[in-house]
Amino acid sequence: METQADKTHTCGTICLKYLLFLFNILFWLAGGAVLAVGVWTLVEKSDYISLLNSGFYSASTYILIAAGVIVIVTGIIGCCATLKEMRSLLIVYLILLLCIFLLEIIAGVLAYINYQELDEELRQNLKVTMQQKYQQPGEESVTQAVDKLQQEFKCCGSNNFSDWTDSVWIQAADNERLVPDSCCKTPTDLCGRRDHPSNIYNVEGGCIMKLEDFILSQLYILGAVGIGIAFLQLVGMMFTCCLYQNLKEDPY
Template sequence: MEARYKRKNTCGTICLKYLLFLFNVLFWVAGGTVLAVGIWTVAEKSDYISLLNSTFYSASAYILIATGIIVVVTGLIGCCAMLREMRNLLIVYFILLFCIFLLEIIAGVMAYMNYQKVDHELRQNLRLTMQHKYMQPGEEGVTQGVDKLQQEFKCCGSDSSLDWADSIWILTSQNAMMVPDSCCKTPRELCGQRDHPSNIYKLEGGCIGRLEEFILSQLLILGAVGIGIAFLQLLGMMLTCCLYQNLKEDRYSACCF
């Protein structure tokens, strides 16, 4: 038994266990980051989702949340397998890492392919959404999303403030509104009756340009996080294989001894 104990605590095995533990800490942090980004996207930017006809953006946010949870659970399994030196659990841990790695590659390819589609749909539909759904019955989500978009990005209209001239709400308004109050630099009731540049935002390119920049920046962040996690997973899979092999050799040596 003493020989077996010494065999199981060789320098190589101990170093691998510490390295795998460090990996799991980093993996947990990465999983927590992905989870936080997903929750932040849903909680803080959900108003913009109503402006997109495509479900790709909202689906991406929920995929991030699911991935973050899976990463955290996978890290817990890895720690249990490492501390208890359970080779079967190490195999499960390796398979989970590999599956998440494949999912990240697939998600990355889909994100790249769908971005062009989302961007095209956004340019086509944002103006129509603003003109036909703003302040209309049953479209409270769109109205809130448009107001938040114009205030946060300091813009007015899809391409310019002139887009509002064909809005159903403007055409049927009894208050001689030129643009929504959310276009005003200092929002207040009925301030949209005056569309002078000193009163409203006249951003070149309108809100569409700012929204495109926002979506692209989100994709870049997700891409950077994905690449970082993928690198960690490759390292984790190599360490898992090495630890599995060391435990197998140690146990074999102990039995022979």
């Protein structure tokens, strides 16, 4: 005959199972969000990679996608371990949670350090890249990235439109333009022949400021998502330890 203590213990175990299962659903959704942000960044913003000498931006995007996949897989393992009450699988799940938590801390520190270097690199190289590689043979990816950057962020030149004065392409004898057509507020063929502010974008700080703001906003988003997932992980690790202890004491 089941004692009152056994009933209470069983009820506590069931509650822990449901709490941990709910946590895993949230964790799985968070992993999906991280994966979605990584894929969106890779698909929509990958053109800007060609404007940077560093591979940090592209590497961070792939790391983000990998992290999303790992979180989703970990969530699935957690659901299986919880529903089947497998103590060995709970240990694997707990270790995975701890590893992801530590990796998030390391990734956060590296992202902050690398952003400082990326920002400095951007300021040093964007102007030269635009002037030396735009519309040059074999540099189609740079040309496409510059045009997209200027149209999407409504800017012209690295610091301002006058940067294009020293462009190899602008200085070519057969070029009638003062700035690329992508600088124009209403892009049309040869609209870059006029560099008056009424015709082209003349933003204070130029495209460098716009691109810096974009990268910084991406880091803020990743930081917020990372903090949210880290909080979920701490809760999940606590629930996992409690459930493991209860299952260990359950008679079979």
